[in-house]
Amino acid sequence: MDAPRPASAGDAVVETDVPARLDRLPWSRFHWLVITALGITWILDGLEVTLVGALSGAIHESPSLQLSSTEIGLTASAYLAGAVLGALFFGHLTDRLGRKKLFTATVLLYAVATAASGFSWDFWSFAIFRFLAGAGIGGEYSAINSAIQELIPARRRGYTDLVVNGSYWLGAALGAGGSLVALNLGGIPPEQGWRGAFIIGGVIGLVVIFLRRFLPESPRWLMTHGRVEEADLVVRGIEARVERERGKLPPVTGRPLRLRRDHRLDMMQLVRSLFVHYPRRTTLGVTLMAAQAFCYNAIFFTYALILTKFYGIASGDVGWFMLPFAISNFLGPLLLGSLFDTVGRKTMIAATYALSGILMAVSGLLFQQGALDAVGLTLAWTAIFFFASAAASAAYLTVSESFPLEMRAIAIAIFYAFGTALGGIGGPALFGALIETGSRIEVMWGYVFGGVLMLIAAAVEAAIGLKSERRPLEEVARPLSCCD
16 A cells, blocks of 8 residues: 655645544444444443432442432532533544544543542542542543544444444443342442442453453554554554454545645634534534433432332342343443444434433333333333433444544534433432432323434434434545545
């Protein structure tokens, strides 16, 4: 493969075929390494969120912390607030310094803060540690979504992204199972059990740092930051690895990109891209992210409280109710994900959001009428979130492939931040307060409101959604440094 060559005097403009070379690669062990080393972020987040949800009953009963239901909701909101600020801060650094450099810092912050949560001594210490753990995870979202999108071939991008995002629920299943062990292990009191679970979660986070040593910097990031020769060398290395495994590679098709070497993203370009060049995509991204964030965070941060307060389920048994719909949440993207590349993004996103919204509102009404026992409510959520999980993963897919490469990480961070701030931070606190009233009617209105948000998002997707399936990222959104 020829090295990138200058297209004008002084190397101010270069030509590169890096994107076409990456997109034509057959699936290989290299791609499995990418999704394993990077996708484990979502497993950690799922472990974190579900562990807190499943352990919230034990934390609520902790003689040292003595947290009320409202304070449990507030600590969940603190985690999400940290995720919002972490996404914005680390997202900006990811676009400036590169995807790979941020991996270690964000995982390390997450691991240390999670382990520290196990040593909390009162509400404020617990809330601060949860905030810092959220900041680490929020930073991960920007760097990891960017890198996965940029390294996976276009024809498999939708399915891969949905399954990777859906792997959050493998972590959720581990968290639910871990809570059962932590709270029911013979001879270990619940107080030590929930603390030990956090400490172990932090140790697991440290393992991720080792896995990521074997991943290269994103060639697409390198080429859009004036380092086209480095991008070419990285792709040559990837091609050699794939060719040794899969044999002769298919030919490269399509015209090379012509890029300005000295382009640098500034704040005005970012604002113009979001609100002048792509206002419909901005509206779509905020709507999808806010709707799914409210529904997920409100429900899963407080579900243990529903089980213990309204159904009398012992805190040590909550994990049994978390396991089935954690598994269902992973199966949704796994079984439906390929349809987002074949049937298409627009149709599938609108359909999954709409189904989730309708079923959520109906389950709220059934809960209010007392028609569902604890098992029935769990089965209802299992069915709902089979579709809702695919919808939520598709929201991340949409915002990560809709904007130019140079602003991909900060765009993901902005939409994650706005969506989480609008729909996620207030959700757990709101539901915690509704649950504390002890009124089924009050809780029902929370579920109905979440269902309506999902239906609004479905309508917006149907009206202005993108048809980006199987298209190169540079075709979906032209790079800012492109001079063709």
